[in-house]
Amino acid sequence: MKVVETCGEMFALCRTAQPPLGLVPTMGALHEGHMSLVRRARADNLTMAVSIFVNPTQFGPNEDFARYPRSLERDLELLAAAGTDLVFLPGPPEVYPDGFDTWIEPGAVAEGMEGAARPGHFRGVATVVAKLFTITRPDRAYFGQKDGQQVAVIRKMNDDLNLGAEVVTMPTIREPDGLALSSRNAYLTDEERKAAPVVYRALRAAEELWRAGERDARALQSAATAQLESEPALSSVDYVSVVDAGSMAEITGTVEGHAAMVATAVRLGTVRLIDNLVLE
Numbered sequence: 299m300k301v302v303e304t305c306g307e308m309f310a311l312c313r314t315a316q317p318p319l320g321l322v323p324t325m326g327a328l329h330e331g332h333m334s335l336v337r338r339a340r341a342d343n344l345t346m347a348v349s350i351f352v353n354p355t356q357f358g359p360n361e362d363f364a365r366y367p368r369s370l371e372r373d374l375e376l377l378a379a380a381g382t383d384l385v386f387l388p389g390p391p392e393v394y395p396d397g398f399d400t401w402i403e404p405g406a407v408a409e410g411m412e413g414a415a416r417p418g419h420f421r422g423v424a425t426v427v428a429k430l431f432t433i434t435r436p437d438r439a440y441f442g443q444k445d446g447q448q449v450a451v452i453r454k455m456n457d458d459l460n461l462g463a464e465v466v467t468m469p470t471i472r473e474p475d476g477l478a479l480s481s482r483n484a485y486l487t488d489e490e491r492k493a494a495p496v497v498y499r500a501l502r503a504a505e506e507l508w509r510a511g512e513r514d515a516r517a518l519q520s521a522a523t524a525q526l527e528s529e530p531a532l533s534s535v536d537y538v539s540v541v542d543a544g545s546m547a548e549i550t551g552t553v554e555g556h557a558a559m560v561a562t563a564v565r566l567g568t569v570r571l572i573d574n575l576v577l578e
């Protein structure tokens with residue numbers, strides 16, 4: 299396994315690597331969610347690259363960039379054991395040198411939900427992913443459904459800008475009680491961890507109603523919201539939305555004719571958790 303810190307060396311290595319090349323972009327603090335992407339990328343491709351970069355431009359000024367979990371040594375052990383060929387580990391000045399001033403601005407797909415709650419977030423995500431695609435030229439790139447709107451933003455950018463990667467979406471890996479694995483779960487206190495599965499229960503409530511034949515988006519949204527409101531430990535609910543799973547456009551009438559996604563973001567103390575389920 300080769301660990302590479304510069305864009306130039308990574309570009310050169312990827313250009314001469316055996317295709318197909320699979321890329322797994324991450325921010326590190328690896329868990330089983332990430333590793334499911336890594337294993338799939340290993341199985342699908344002759345060369346497999348993982349990037350670890352906590353991207354400052356996708357964090358707002360009052361967000362958790364400084365305290366974002368970092369566990370580099372363990373991450374590298376896990377990646378070596380999984381048969382990773384290349385790890386791209388740039389520092390912020392390598393990705394954003396002095397004078398960097400070109401940005402990818404996603405459109406409507408990035409407007410609601412996470413885009414509304416975290417202004418500028420998807421501009422930062424799209425810009426860094428475009429850079430990673432340009433440096434590594436992947437045949438396939440792997441992302442988790444847990445960040446459902448992120449995958450939609452990246453798919454649209456990949457299509458609109460002819461970046462040429464196959465974007466592969468992998469299912470959300472969960473704890474036995476339903477909590478989606480996330481690096482940010484490490485912030486939860488014991489009390490908050492006990493309350494956290496309410497997020498999945500809420501999404502399941504909407505899904506069960508949908509399975510029972512309900513097609514009114516508002517009714518599905520209300521079912522999820524009622525579950526969330528029944529948990530006193532939740533500090534606030536940022537949103538519960540029912541959207542088209544491709545365009546991320548809010549559905550206000552019937553979900554009939556859409557692959558719909560029900561998505562939520564909540565705050566538990568200082569921790570912000572997101573999750574979603576696709577109704578299909």
Ligand SMILES: Nc1ncnc2c1ncn2[C@@H]1O[C@H](COP(=O)(O)OP(=O)(O)OP(=O)(O)O)[C@@H](O)[C@H]1O
Nearest residue numbers: 324325326331441442444445470471479480481482
């Ligand atoms: N539970 C999960 N199941 C499947 N994929 C996941 C899961 N958690 C994260 N991923 C995917 O791993 C990739 C890297 O994500 P990232 O490094 O931000 O991890 P994270 O655990 O989502 O962290 P965060 O706390 O920022 O949400 C993304 O494509 C993300 O969707």
Ligand SMILES: CC(C)(CO)[C@@H](O)C(=O)[O-]
Nearest residue numbers: 323324325353423426445
């Ligand atoms: C895709 C990504 C690596 C871009 O920084 C990040 O948003 C993530 O880890 O989901």
Ligand code: BAL
Nearest residue numbers: 325356357419445448
């Ligand atoms: N997993 C998405 C990255 C972020 O929350 O910034």
